[in-house]
Amino acid sequence: MTNKFGSLTATAAAAETFRVEIIDAVTDVVLRDKSGKAAYIEVLAADGDVGRAFDKEQRAVMFRKARKSRNGLVEDDDQLEQNIAKCARLTKAWHLVDPVTREPLEVPCNEANAIELYSAPNMGWLFMQPWGAANNAANFIKRSATSSTTSPSTPSAAAAS
Numbered sequence: 001m002t003n004k005f006g007s008l009t010a011t012a013a014a015a016e017t018f019r020v021e022i023i024d025a026v027t028d029v030v031l032r033d034k035s036g037k038a039a040y041i042e043v044l045a046a047d048g049d050v051g052r053a054f055d056k057e058q059r060a061v062m063f064r065k066a067r068k069s070r071n072g073l074v075e076d077d078d079q080l081e082q083n084i085a086k087c088a089r090l091t092k093a094w095h096l097v098d099p100v101t102r103e104p105l106e107v108p109c110n111e112a113n114a115i116e117l118y119s120a121p122n123m124g125w126l127f128m129q130p131w132g133a134a135n136n137a138a139n140f141i142k143r144s145a146t147s148s149t150t151s152p153s154t155p156s157a158a159a160a161s
Contacts, residue, residue, distance in 0.1 A: 016044075016140065016142075017042040017043060017044055017092050017093065018042065018043055018044075018045070018133050018134070018139040018140060019040050019041075019042050020040060020041050020042070020043065020129050020130050020133040021038045021039065021040050022038070022039040022040060022041065022096075022097075022126065022129060023129065024099050025125035025126075026099070031097050031099055032097065032102065033095075033097045033102050033103065033104050034102045034103065037095060037104075038095070039094075039095055039096055039097040040093075040094060040095050041091060041093075041094045041096075041129070041130040042091070042092050042093040042094065043087070043090045043091055043092065043130045043133055043134040044090045044092060044134065045090075045134060045137070045139070045140040046086065046090060046134040046135045047137070048140070050089060050090060051086065051089075051090060051134070054085075054086050054089050054090075055086075058077075058082060062077075081119075083131060084115060084118040084119050084127065085115060087114070087118055087127065087130055087131045087134060088111045088112075088114035088115040088118060089111055090130075090134045091109065091111070091114040091130060092109070093109050094109045094114075096117075118131075
């Protein structure tokens with residue numbers, strides 16, 4: 001089915017992950033293990049299917065809280081905690097490296113471990129990298145190569161023929 005907005009949407013890449021190579025906060029270079037493999041975290045797009053489902057779940061939770069309250073009002077949840085939870089849901093793979101020993105960290109990539117990683121004290125530098133990447137639409141838009149078009153003829157080109 002074609003979309004009336006054509007190629008403005010990034011739907012073709014919505015299920016694909018984007019690999020974020022982790023930049024060391026101290027050295028400002030890609031963090032690598034002893035064998036030279038870059039540390040990375042792979043994330044889905046924040047506005048893709050998984051991200052939208054997460055947002056819908058959060059709206060449902062807030063609606064249920066509002067219905068249970070006496071006045072229909074609820075206190076806002078902590079936005080950072082919500083962002084961490086969403087980023088954890090969007091995280092699909094990783095290769096984590098200890099920046100001091102340069103040894104790979106053999107921690108399974110799952111939502112619970114991602115929440116723990118992103119929530120740990122002094123981990124804002126790490127969390128911001130996959131979170132920023134997940135929210136950057138350019139990381140998920142795949143454009144097909146366009147065929148070259150002929151340039152319009154100019155008066156000088158027409159006169160030469």
